[in-house]
Amino acid sequence: MRVYVGVDTGGTFTDFVYWDGKEWRVLKIPSTPSNPAEAVLKGLEKLRRGKALDVVHGSTVATNALLERKGAKTALITNKGFEDVIEIGRQNRERLYDLYYRKPKPLVPRELRFGLNCRINAKGEVLKPINREELKEILKALKEKGVESVAVCMLHSYANPEHEKEVEEELKKNLSVFVSLSSEILPEFREYERCSTTVINAYVSPKMSKYLYYLKDRLREGDLFRVMQSNGGLISPETASKEAVRTILSGPAGGVIGALHLGKLAGFEKLITFDMGGTSTDVSLIYGTPNITTESKIDGLPVKVPMIDINTVGAGGGSIAYVDEGGALRVGPQSAGAQPGPICYGRGGKEITVTDANLFLGRLVPEHFLGGEMKLYPELLEEPFKEMAKKIGLAPTELAEGIIKVANSSMERAIRKVSVERGYNPEEFALFSFGGAGGLHAVLLAKSLNIPKVIIPRNPGLLSAVGMLFADIVKDKVTTVMLKEEEAKPETLEKLFLLMEEKVLSEMEGEGFPPEKVFVERFLDVRYKGQSYEITIPFGENFKETFEKEHERLYGYAHRGRKIEIVNLRIKATGIKEKPPLKEFKERGDKYPKDAILGEREVVFEGRLETFKVLDREKLVYGNVIDFPAIVVEYSSTTLIPPYATAEVDRYGNLIITLL
Numbered sequence: 001m002r003v004y005v006g007v008d009t010g011g012t013f014t015d016f017v018y019w020d021g022k023e024w025r026v027l028k029i030p031s032t033p034s035n036p037a038e039a040v041l042k043g044l045e046k047l048r049r050g051k052a053l054d055v056v057h058g059s060t061v062a063t064n065a066l067l068e069r070k071g072a073k074t075a076l077i078t079n080k081g082f083e084d085v086i087e088i089g090r091q092n093r094e095r096l097y098d099l100y101y102r103k104p105k106p107l108v109p110r111e112l113r114f115g116l117n118c119r120i121n122a123k124g125e126v127l128k129p130i131n132r133e134e135l136k137e138i139l140k141a142l143k144e145k146g147v148e149s150v151a152v153c154m155l156h157s158y159a160n161p162e163h164e165k166e167v168e169e170e171l172k173k174n175l176s177v178f179v180s181l182s183s184e185i186l187p188e189f190r191e192y193e194r195c196s197t198t199v200i201n202a203y204v205s206p207k208m209s210k211y212l213y214y215l216k217d218r219l220r221e222g223d224l225f226r227v228m229q230s231n232g233g234l235i236s237p238e239t240a241s242k243e244a245v246r247t248i249l250s251g252p253a254g255g256v257i258g259a260l261h262l263g264k265l266a267g268f269e270k271l272i273t274f275d276m277g278g279t280s281t282d283v284s285l286i287y288g289t290p291n292i293t294t295e296s297k298i299d300g301l302p303v304k305v306p307m308i309d310i311n312t313v314g315a316g317g318g319s320i321a322y323v324d325e326g327g328a329l330r331v332g333p334q335s336a337g338a339q340p341g342p343i344c345y346g347r348g349g350k351e352i353t354v355t356d357a358n359l360f361l362g363r364l365v366p367e368h369f370l371g372g373e374m375k376l377y378p379e380l381l382e383e384p385f386k387e388m389a390k391k392i393g394l395a396p397t398e399l400a401e402g403i404i405k406v407a408n409s410s411m412e413r414a415i416r417k418v419s420v421e422r423g424y425n426p427e428e429f430a431l432f433s434f435g436g437a438g439g440l441h442a443v444l445l446a447k448s449l450n451i452p453k454v455i456i457p458r459n460p461g462l463l464s465a466v467g468m469l470f471a472d473i474v475k476d477k478v479t480t481v482m483l484k485e486e487e488a489k490p491e492t493l494e495k496l497f498l499l500m501e502e503k504v505l506s507e508m509e510g511e512g513f514p515p516e517k518v519f520v521e522r523f524l525d526v527r528y529k530g531q532s533y534e535i536t537i538p539f540g541e542n543f544k545e546t547f548e549k550e551h552e553r554l555y556g557y558a559h560r561g562r563k564i565e566i567v568n569l570r571i572k573a574t575g576i577k578e579k580p581p582l583k584e585f586k587e588r589g590d591k592y593p594k595d596a597i598l599g600e601r602e603v604v605f606e607g608r609l610e611t612f613k614v615l616d617r618e619k620l621v622y623g624n625v626i627d628f629p630a631i632v633v634e635y636s637s638t639t640l641i642p643p644y645a646t647a648e649v650d651r652y653g654n655l656i657i658t659l660l
Contacts (some may be wrong), residue, residue: 233474
């Protein structure tokens with residue numbers, strides 16, 4: 001019997017959620033920022049108990065390397081004349097009216113970008129071969145400059161990777177550097193996005209590789225170890241070491257997969273996920289499966305590998321409230337962080353945060369915050385709230401409720417972005433809330449968006465680690481084909497798909513899944529002739545009809561009768577991994593256990609003082625109904641159930657909240 005372990009590395013703590021064969025347990029170990037692997041290894045040894053481990057790890061190593069600009073010293077080799085593609089980009093401004101806007105600096109400085117005078121055309125034909133002497137000069141320069149990693153991105157390498165392979169061969173023969181080829185990372189047209197993605201991979205992979213091999217070498221024989229990807233699937237540490245760009249949003253992806261799995265068990269196929277933490281909030285949409293995008297940007301840089309479509313806003317429990325120059329109340333994106341943190345933490349924080357506002361209104365219960373392990377100081381809030389309230393002519397409690405409303409409006413916009421702006425009606429979905437701060441805001445948001453139900457899982461602050469244990473092994477592949485409608489014959493597409501599947505099935509065998517245990521899905525990127533961008537649809541007999549229906553849903557119209565083009569073919573291969581069982585109540589218990597009600601608390605709600613009961617989440621059982629205003633406390637989160645909502649505990653311990 002193995003111990004199944006989900007590991008989520010945070011700035012303050014490294015969280016372990018594990019199934020030991022009998023029950024689910026949680027372990028928190030202080031993080032070791034200088035070497036995150038030390039905290040992971042310490043925790044794994046603590047929970048091992050003589051058994052082999054099945055570990056799934058969501059790592060922030062690649063993310064932090066990119067955001068902090070602490071990756072490898074990277075060079076770029078491309079075609080002569082295209083060295084500046086990663087700096088020129090698409091010429092679009094992120095903030096059109098910001099006079100001081102500056103584009104993000106490219107990861108590769110100008111002096112480390114090299115051009116080769118060679119060319120392959122869009123059909124994959126070699127027009128001009130590589131000059132070996134020219135390549136030797138570039139290799140010499142790379143050595144002199146102490147380059148650690150090289151991104152190779154040649155024009156039209158998706159059609160013919162010959163030149164990239166030739167450069168790779170010489171690099172590996174002459175230098176000890178990491179090499180990232182665009183034809184392997186993203187064999188797709190649009191050279192800017194392909195180049196950006198390849199450069200990011202080259203920049204973060206050496207650091208990720210070092211980290212993962214350090215971990216893997218210290219695990220015991222018989223242990224299984226896999227890494228979470230941004231697309232919601234798992235890969236081996238060997239693959240993650242070479243393709244670290246696929247792990248950049250692995251933490252948030254774990255939460256979405258957890259919501260997908262728990263939501264289905266609770267009977268919900270359509271979900272909007274809401275993950276509110278200390279500094280930011282991540283929202284995503286699940287319509288049977290999570291929405292996947294290939295149009296992501298991280299720190300302003302395009303990343304075109306498939307990722308779960310997650311929209312992030314700078315509003316969290318630690319977001320700072322302030323009055324701007326025009327006298328308007330603002331919240332975030334600045335955050336108080338863990339140090340000094342909100343004023344109520346008593347660590348020297350001076351600026352009011354969303355957490356302070358919730359405590360000031362009585363919605364947090366100090367004696368039950370983090371299971372009573374962390375002391376809060378509500379008495380520190382009186383003066384700061386009086387002072388800021390006086391500035392804008394409000395009562396202190398009005399200011400506190402205003403802070404909550406402003407923060408909620410930011411999160412509401414994020415939810416509309418993944419739902420309304422994608423052609424979905426939020427009223428047809430349930431809101432699945434997790435993260436440490438989510439439970440205090442979820443029902444308020446659901447009311448403003450007319451969402452009928454809210455789901456709060458057990459241990460909502462740890463759902464990302466739980467979700468990793470329910471993820472499967474996933475491989476995504478894409479190839480650009482550029483076929484006109486009349487060329488896209490079924491036999492032509494079948495032949496192309498089979499070639500792609502042959503490669504991906506071979507890779508899945510390397511992950512431990514023989515072909516008969518792999519589920520393969522086929523997709524097409526389709527557009528109308530003359531359009532610049534395409535829509536991804538499932539491949540089927542009537543794919544044109546499917547495309548037109550999806551175009552109409554997204555944009556409100558379809559050009560019936562107009563010619564289409566097949567731009568890319570995509571496949572997704574899934575190997576179903578063995579998963580631990582979820583804790584489940586066997587019998588329904590309608591009556592409250594005696595110790596479930598901890599007392600009552602006065603709460604400011606919508607300008608009035610209301611009496612809320614305080615409930616212990618751990619003591620609630622399947623069938624318990626909460627039909628009164630309540631604050632439900634547990635170790636990792638607090639949930640607010642206002643007067644216009646009721647809640648019921650389901651078989652899996654989820655709180656299913658219904659808005660009246």
